[in-house]
Amino acid sequence: RKEVEQDPGPFNVPEGATVAFNCTYSNSASQSFFWYRQDCRKEPKLLMSVYSSGNEDGRFTAQLNRASQYISLLIRDSKLSDSATYLCVVRNAGNMLTFGGGTRLMVKP
Amino acid sequence: GAGVSQSPSNKVTEKGKDVELRCDPISGHTALYWYRQSLGQGLEFLIYFQGNSAPDKSGLPSDRFSAERTGGSVSTLTIQRTQQEDSAVYLCASGPSLLYEQYFGPGTRLTVT
Numbered sequence: 001r002k003e004v005e006q007d008p009g010p011f012n013v014p015e016g017a018t019v020a021f022n023c024t025y026s027n028s029a030s031q032s033f034f035w036y037r038q039d040c041r042k043e044p045k046l047l048m049s050v051y052s053s054g055n056e057d058g059r060f061t062a063q064l065n066r067a068s069q070y071i072s073l074l075i076r077d078s079k080l081s082d083s084a085t086y087l088c089v090v091r092n093a094g095n096m097l098t099f100g101g102g103t104r105l106m107v108k109p
Numbered sequence: 110g111a112g113v114s115q116s117p118s119n120k121v122t123e124k125g126k127d128v129e130l131r132c133d134p135i136s137g138h139t140a141l142y143w144y145r146q147s148l149g150q151g152l153e154f155l156i157y158f159q160g161n162s163a164p165d166k167s168g169l170p171s172d173r174f175s176a177e178r179t180g181g182s183v184s185t186l187t188i189q190r191t192q193q194e195d196s197a198v199y200l201c202a203s204g205p206s207l208l209y210e211q212y213f214g215p216g217t218r219l220t221v222t
Binding site: 032034042043045046048049072087091096097098099100102 | 128136142144150151152154157165167200208210212213214216
């Protein structure tokens, strides 16, 4: 089992739709969680950190479920510019960051 | 302010040659990471540096790979006797410390012919 797993997609959604991605992690001692976005042939960019109580940044909401060992990202009112690959990142107790394989989102007009 | 920079942006080399890739982290960031990403694949951790501590080299795929960080700032990743399977984008990232998020540079696209 991979340490961090994501559905690779692609998720094809129309503009304005709400879409959610999940990411599961295997190490129960994992301490920090992040979502990054990566555009085609570009470097990953931090989208948001994920806090235990859940957090929201505009149209984006991140949640952490420690009991079930997953994090989620919800995007409301999808824009064409949201089309990208979304990477789930987990830091374990040894400070190693592990990246998931990414979930590809395609928002269509 | 200035982000993470990497050079060269593209490197084509012949199999068996050595290459050096450079990373300039964000000023003041003590943590520096190297990853590589093959086409259509996820990020593969290679090595990280945190301040003056010994680097974590656990991700280096073979002894042909090495990295150093001089003066706690600039880092170079060296690949000796390059092989075709080394072809990938090599990404550098820096962060305020190991506990916080990372900021990536644009990467160096290495092609071994």
